[in-house]
Amino acid sequence: MKSALIATDSSGEIFNGNFEEAPFYSIYNRDNFLKRISKENLSRIDLKKHILMGTNISEKYKEELLKSDVDSIILDFKNLNSAKVFYLDFLKKVEIFERYSSEYEFWFEENKFVYLSEIEALKMLVPSEGKGLEVGVGSGRFAKPLGILFGVEPSDKMIQIARNKGINVYKGLAEDLPFYDNKFDFVLLAVTICFVNDPERSLLEAKRVLKKGSRLIVAIVDKESELGKLYLNRQSNSVFYKNARFFSSEEIIDLFNKIDIRFLGAVQVLFGVDIKDLSYVQEPEPGYGKGAFVVLAGEKL
Known part of the structure; x- marks a missing residue:
């Protein structure tokens, strides 16, 4: 299963704006490992291997994600914890069909x-x-x-x-x-x-x-x-x-x-x-x- 790329602000709240403008990002993967990286380090990540989550994603940006063949699963969450809870439940259900x-x-x-x-x-x-x-x-x-x-x-x-x-x-x-x-x-x-x-x-x-x-x-x-x-x-x-x-x-x-x-x-x-x-x-x-x-x-x- 792929990892989740979640845009957050400095308080850990889900970034409330266009996804590409988020100040930095949190990576949350299936091994329950949470790691923060700065925006300048984002280039090291292969976006095609990630599920993206955030708030207020513009329709234009959604369209760009689809065009670039990024695996985009975009949802609105109030905070990082709610996104993590959703993602863990998502993994549990989807992994059955993968396996x-x-x-x-x-x-x-x-x-x-x-x-x-x-x-x-x-x-x-x-x-x-x-x-x-x-x-x-x-x-x-x-x-x-x-x-x-x-x-x-x-x-x-x-x-x-x-x-x-x-x-x-x-x-x-x-x-x-x-x-x-x-x-x-x-x-x-x-x-x-x-x-x-x-x-x-x-x-x-x-x-x-x-x-x-x-x-x-x-x-x-x-x-x-x-x-x-x-x-x-x-x-x-x-x-x-x-x-x-x-x-x-x-x-x-x-x-x-x-x-x-x-x-x-x-x-x-x-x-x-x-x-x-x-x-x-x-x-x-x-x-x-x-x-x-x-x-x-x-x-x-």
Whole structure:
């Protein structure tokens, strides 16, 4: 995992200004090592090997970071401690996908009909046309069959797999998407919201990059379903879901309402708990409350 480059002022507070104007910088890496360096020593650091964090980053500077192919994950923090806490949690979640990328890919092969059933449910609410973005695109397992050409992902290994599938993937976080406002015709978060640090902020960012009247789609494993309850009981033993936060469909709808996204409807699939024995593609049904995999759609007003 790469290190984080955090701009601070002399008091240790996150620098409140354009990132390139910060008086000096703090380097915080995965080994819990904090080292301060002066601005004149900044040239010794390869920025392409760092995640950047700071406040009030200008849109122009964000664009320059993307052009220069810097791995930019830029978030607003009030102080260095809050940035460190966020970054440690980020490392914990992302490192799983870095370490077990092969196992992640194998799951889709081993559970072929579960995966194909989920795709069928997504197709019912994900637009077939328009410029779409998947946040937390992973290895592109959902984006590719859905025709989504753009993705955001924090894991380097997942990014490479998705790019090999022809998806334009940007390094970033759901909480701070590296795009201008009103950029996309629809945004999908497929089993992503359970891994983000700040669900409300993540949905607000998705709303920000959506055009007016466009669709926000969130897919979850519903914690109120039979399978969801089973996952919760086994969460501590799960490689991928150990650090996840499960949601109910009602909680996602509440989040939609909180950020002024008009709820349009839901589709559900994966009925019952014996999904590993599934030998056919299940037909999705409208609504929620029975199926484990639920796709919920809302509209930006």
